[in-house]
Structure formats: C-alpha cells, structure tokens
Amino acid sequence: MSLFTFKFKNIGEISFLTLISRILGQIRSTLLGALLSTSALADSFTIALKLPNFLRSLFSEGAASAVFIPMLSDAEANKTQKPPKQALPHPKTTPIPPHEHASITTQRMFTFLFTITLIAVVIVTVGGILLAPYITTLLYSQAQFPLTPPFLTKNALTTHTTMLMMIMFPYLITISLASLISALLYTRDRFKIATTLPIVFNVVFIIGILIAIRFYSSSEQAKLVATFVLSLSVIIGGILQLLLVVFALKKTGFAIKVDLRSLRKKRLAALAKLIAPVTGSSLFHQLQLLLLDPIALSLGAGGVTALFFSNRLLEFPLALLVYPVLTAAFPDLSRFASQAATDPFEQTFKKSLSLIILLTLFASLTALMVHESIVSLVFGFGAFKEESIVLTAQCLYYSLLGLPFIAINRLITQTLYSARRGRIVVLGAAFSLITSVGCSLLYTYLNPQIPMIALGATTATVLTTVLYIGIITTTSLPLFSFSILKELSKKFFYYLSFMVIPSISVFYLRKPIDLALTTLKDAHRHTLVIKCFELGDIMVTAFLLAFFILTLLVLGKDKETLAFIKKLRNDPNS
Structure with missing residues (x-):
C-alpha cells in the first residue's frame, strides 16, 4: 500500500500511541529536571x-x-x-x-x-x-x-x-x-x-x-x-x-x-551483509554523541544534561511529524527498489520529501520563536531554575536550526538503505562524526559556551546533507536521478518562501505576549500564571503561523495542499 493511499485513521492509531509516548517522555524529562536540574x-x-x-x-x-x-x-x-497445535475446527465453524x-x-x-x-x-x-x-x-x-x-x-x-x-x-x-x-x-x-x-x-x-x-x-x-x-x-x-x-x-x-x-554459515553471512552498514552508521552516530560529552564536561557542570534535554525536545517534532512518514514510506521504497521500479521509487521519495520539508520548516520556525517558553513550560519546575532554563533554551535554539536537515538526512538514509546503498550512509555518518566534533571544538575554542556544542552538531548536519547531495549527484546510482535532488532543492526553497513573510509577521505580533511574560517573571508572579502565559504564547504562535502559511499556500494554488483539502472534504473519515 502506498504512503499516500493509507487511510488517516489507520495511521492515526499508531500516531496517537506515539503522541502518548512522547508526552510521557516529556513528563519524564520534566520530573527528572525538577529532581536533578542541570x-x-x-x-x-x-x-x-x-x-x-x-x-x-x-x-x-x-x-x-x-x-x-x-x-x-x-x-x-x-x-x-505449520499446522496449528489445537484440534481442527468443525467444518461449519470459521477456520483460523x-x-x-x-x-x-x-x-x-x-x-x-x-x-x-x-x-x-x-x-x-x-x-x-x-x-x-x-x-x-x-x-x-x-x-x-x-x-x-x-x-x-x-x-x-x-x-x-x-x-x-x-x-x-x-x-x-x-x-x-x-x-x-x-x-x-x-x-x-x-x-x-x-x-x-x-x-x-x-x-x-x-x-x-x-x-x-x-x-x-x-x-x-x-x-x-x-x-x-x-x-x-x-x-x-x-x-x-x-x-x-x-x-x-x-x-x-x-x-x-x-x-x-x-x-548456519549462510544465515550468518546474510546477517553480516545487512547489519554491517547499519551498525557502522549507528556506531559513528552514537560515538558523536559520546565524544561531545567530554567537551561539555570541560565547560562546567550541567552541559551534558542541558544538551540531553534540548535533544529530547528536538525529538518531539521528529517523532510526530517525520517518523510516521518514514515508517510508511520505507516498505514501499524497499519494494520498488527490489523491483527496480524507478518511477514509483522517485514518486514515493518526492512525496515523502515534500511532506517532511513542509512540516519541519513549520515546526522549526515556530519553535525558534518560542524556544525559551517551551523549555520553561516543560522543565521549569523544582530544582530547574532560570539559569538551567536559559542554558537549555540556548542549546535548543541552535539545535532547531538543523531540524529540517535532520529530517532530510533521515529520509535520504532510509532511501539509501532501501536501495541497498548502506555504505554511503556509513560514509555520511563518519563525516558527521568528524565535522560535529571538529566544529564543536572550534566553536567552543572561539566562544567557550555549552550552546556552541549544539551549533557544532547543527553545522555537521547541514554539511552531511550537502555531502549526500554531492555523492548522489556525482555518482551513477540505480534508482537515483538528478530530478530527486532538483526536487529537494526546489521544495525546500519553495516552502521556505511561503514562510518568510508569515514568520516575520508572527514574530512582531507576539511581542505583547513576550513583554507580558517578562513582566510577570520580573514581578515573581505565581508559577501557574506564568505557565498559562507560556502555553498561550506557544499555541498562539503556532496557530497564527499555521494559518498564514496555509492561507498563502491556498492562494498560491499549491497542488498538494489543495489535493489534501479536497481529500478531507470528500472523505472526512479517511
């Protein structure tokens, strides 16, 4: 079944459980922050x-x-x-x-x-x-x-x-x-x-x-x-x-x-062939996270935890907006790759790419405007004081700059896995490790602050995306054509152009809320009042930005947006 022929209610069950899991995960992180802070x-x-x-x-x-x-x-x-262990059912009964x-x-x-x-x-x-x-x-x-x-x-x-x-x-x-x-x-x-x-x-x-x-x-x-x-x-x-x-x-x-x-030897060989690329890429990715810890520890206490909490928040939009698309697309990409069906392969990739870019650009722009409110709302309890909030919010800010590129990278790596090109993923992961550690060391040398580590990781993510594009462009790979990369660049700047004016407008429209929050904090008002304002800040910002962007997409007659609205009208239960 194709990614875009799924009924929304079927995906909705899994998405709902994922949402519950992520909410509980954030509650877990909030309570952990309240207990131990940074x-x-x-x-x-x-x-x-x-x-x-x-x-x-x-x-x-x-x-x-x-x-x-x-x-x-x-x-x-x-x-x-295998025959069932239980007795065979009566001929008139429904068989198993x-x-x-x-x-x-x-x-x-x-x-x-x-x-x-x-x-x-x-x-x-x-x-x-x-x-x-x-x-x-x-x-x-x-x-x-x-x-x-x-x-x-x-x-x-x-x-x-x-x-x-x-x-x-x-x-x-x-x-x-x-x-x-x-x-x-x-x-x-x-x-x-x-x-x-x-x-x-x-x-x-x-x-x-x-x-x-x-x-x-x-x-x-x-x-x-x-x-x-x-x-x-x-x-x-x-x-x-x-x-x-x-x-x-x-x-x-x-x-x-x-x-x-x-x-058996044959099975072990098949397992080794499949597991080598994924193990190599995962190894480099996790080593990247581990090697950043000594850099954070050298800058003082709390850095490792602040980076951890900011990454937890970054995983929330990825889990809700990106992973469902990847989960639905991966079986189709694998099947089309095994059949050498280039056109369906490209169409599935392009549709997945369009959806991921649209969602992550919106999520990152929204969160960038309210990043401190998000951290304060989620973690601002107990021992997690203003100093910890500011530190974690700064780490989150620099991490959010790379959110669309993280999503694009994960789609590209899933696509390469489905096309049996895992070696390229390993190369990309190794490159990301080197650039992430190198940029973090450089940035913290120039400015010895913990958020510079998050900026180094974001820089590595962007450079890794460029590397993948360069490899696919200059290498003759089956199922991959230049049109895929052309689509990537086109969609990124296409959707970004629809979001520039709404983002600037919302940035100035939310100034009164930002001023009210600052006044309340300076006046040491009750925590519940501040939390309500922070939640309102996040919700109003997200609603206004979504409304303006959707309006511009409809006025601009974006085909995919109009098709989505038409589908909802014709089949509201889908």
Whole structure:
C-alpha cells in the first residue's frame, strides 16, 4: 500500500500511541529536571545511561528496521505453513486465518536471530560492566566542577557514574530482545504492541522519579540515593517491555527458542551483509554523541544534561511529524527498489520529501520563536531554575536550526538503505562524526559556551546533507536521478518562501505576549500564571503561523495542499 493511499485513521492509531509516548517522555524529562536540574549529579546519571542507550541503537532500533524486519519478511514470503497445535475446527465453524499461524521458515529464522542476538548482547553487557570504570574515568578526565558540593569531587562522581552504569547495562539485553520480537510482530501486522513499549518504560520511569522526589530529594546526599532508584527503574521498565512482547508473541503461535544449531554459515553471512552498514552508521552516530560529552564536561557542570534535554525536545517534532512518514514510506521504497521500479521509487521519495520539508520548516520556525517558553513550560519546575532554563533554551535554539536537515538526512538514509546503498550512509555518518566534533571544538575554542556544542552538531548536519547531495549527484546510482535532488532543492526553497513573510509577521505580533511574560517573571508572579502565559504564547504562535502559511499556500494554488483539502472534504473519515 502506498504512503499516500493509507487511510488517516489507520495511521492515526499508531500516531496517537506515539503522541502518548512522547508526552510521557516529556513528563519524564520534566520530573527528572525538577529532581536533578542541570547539575553534576544529573550529568552523572545521563552519562551512565548514555552508553547502554548507545549500544541499544546498535542492537535494537537500527537492527530492527534495517536487519530484523527484512530477514523475517523474506522468511515470511517463503514460508511453509505449520499446522496449528489445537484440534481442527468443525467444518461449519470459521477456520483460523492462515496468517495467524506460525510458519516453519519464519520460526527457524526467528530462532536464529534470537540466538545470535542473545549471545551478542550478553557478551557486550558483561564486557560493558567490566569496562565501566575505565570508560567513566576517560569521560571525566577533563571535567571541571568548581561549584559542586565537597562530597561530589571528580573522583566521587566518576565512581558514582561507574556504579550507575553497571546497574543499567543489563537493560541492553531486555530492550534488544524486545525489539527483535517486535520486528516479528511487525511482519504479522501487529504494530500497536511495539508502539506501546515506550509508554510502558516511561510509566515505570516516572513512578521511579516520583518515588525519588518523595523520599530522596531533601539534599544532595539524598539525591545520590535517588539516582540509584532511577537506575533500578530503567531495569524494571526493560523487563516489563520484554514480558509484554513475549505475551503478544505467544498469541501468534511462535515460540522463543535458543538453538546453537541454527547458527548456519549462510544465515550468518546474510546477517553480516545487512547489519554491517547499519551498525557502522549507528556506531559513528552514537560515538558523536559520546565524544561531545567530554567537551561539555570541560565547560562546567550541567552541559551534558542541558544538551540531553534540548535533544529530547528536538525529538518531539521528529517523532510526530517525520517518523510516521518514514515508517510508511520505507516498505514501499524497499519494494520498488527490489523491483527496480524507478518511477514509483522517485514518486514515493518526492512525496515523502515534500511532506517532511513542509512540516519541519513549520515546526522549526515556530519553535525558534518560542524556544525559551517551551523549555520553561516543560522543565521549569523544582530544582530547574532560570539559569538551567536559559542554558537549555540556548542549546535548543541552535539545535532547531538543523531540524529540517535532520529530517532530510533521515529520509535520504532510509532511501539509501532501501536501495541497498548502506555504505554511503556509513560514509555520511563518519563525516558527521568528524565535522560535529571538529566544529564543536572550534566553536567552543572561539566562544567557550555549552550552546556552541549544539551549533557544532547543527553545522555537521547541514554539511552531511550537502555531502549526500554531492555523492548522489556525482555518482551513477540505480534508482537515483538528478530530478530527486532538483526536487529537494526546489521544495525546500519553495516552502521556505511561503514562510518568510508569515514568520516575520508572527514574530512582531507576539511581542505583547513576550513583554507580558517578562513582566510577570520580573514581578515573581505565581508559577501557574506564568505557565498559562507560556502555553498561550506557544499555541498562539503556532496557530497564527499555521494559518498564514496555509492561507498563502491556498492562494498560491499549491497542488498538494489543495489535493489534501479536497481529500478531507470528500472523505472526512479517511
């Protein structure tokens, strides 16, 4: 089914669950900020969780989309039906649908993937626990914490971070196995369970934060204990995620098995061929995030956490506006690539590109105008004071400059994966790593401020987009033509031209709200009043900008906008 023939109500169910997950994720971040703020202790917890998350992207997220799903889908396409275990139904009763039965071929492939994944993540987890002291010592080698309490010396923080990392490393096992099982559920058209997993994790983590706030927030010493409560919440959340997908898997007729005999040379070769590009690109991307931490730590406490919180906010528009488009487009792009169907491939890419550019330009321009209100509304509670709000807002501002390019890059990388051109993605990720670290070092040398790291990452994103365009333009790649890149440039500046005048107009129209917020804060008015004004600032700005842009698109007779409105009128339930 093509991306643009989906009924909106079918996509809406998954988008709704994603929205719930992101809202809970923001609540989680807000409560975490209220408990730890942008302190050295917050940096300690963030760094300890970052390495398991880094490895999770290698074994679960990237592997699930680029490796597990294609291999299981191929097995499903060539399946040999396994007879159901239960007695055959009476001839007059409705038979069990064939797609609800497990297949022998798919079961064997799943057993192979489960076995190799389990072995790999257990080895990596044990290695990570053993190497944790050396990793944290390296990360903290250039750290500077002049304003931290006496008991939070650099050595004490290094030891504390090591202990937290050791506790949370087993999360890698649970989330990797849960992602593999989710990939199998995807092939059986069961999308809701996988979308629910982040909701489960966020709920458990929020409960952990609330317990920590209730019992361990009275002093900095108590907050040391609070970080252990949070670490245990991560493990419990991972276990519940795994149990949820295991329960869902049983309903499909598949069984969880560990069979060393399934590790055949042919399967291992096929797995290695698929996983090498995605592992390489994910490795470079996560290394980029890890290598920026020592730079942030060298500039003082709170930098790592401020960058983390700003990235969390940046992921919100990506999850709601970009990922649904990529999720819907990827199967079509893969199918058209395997069929060498150039025209449908290009059309799917161009339509996805148009939608992504329009949505992310709107989101970035809106957020740039109200970035401080967003940070204050989401994080401005408890220990998260004005200094932390300003620092995080500055990081968010520079990150938002690259939002459209992040979205374009992810569409290009998904398209290259579908066209079996993963090596180009690896090259782009390596280039992004070098430029991000290099630009961050340069900018912080010229202006030693933490937000300069966010600007360095944005610069790297823009340059990586240029690199992808250059490679595709100068290299003869099947399925890719110059018209795709022409469409990219045309659509970017086309939609941007429709947004310049509305953005300038809204910027001046919201001046009274901005002035009122400043007056209220200077007068130390009640927090609830300020939050209401901040929410109003965000909503009014987004509404006015959307109204003006949509009006100009309609007056300009934009074909895709008019087609979308016509579709809504003809089929309001679609």
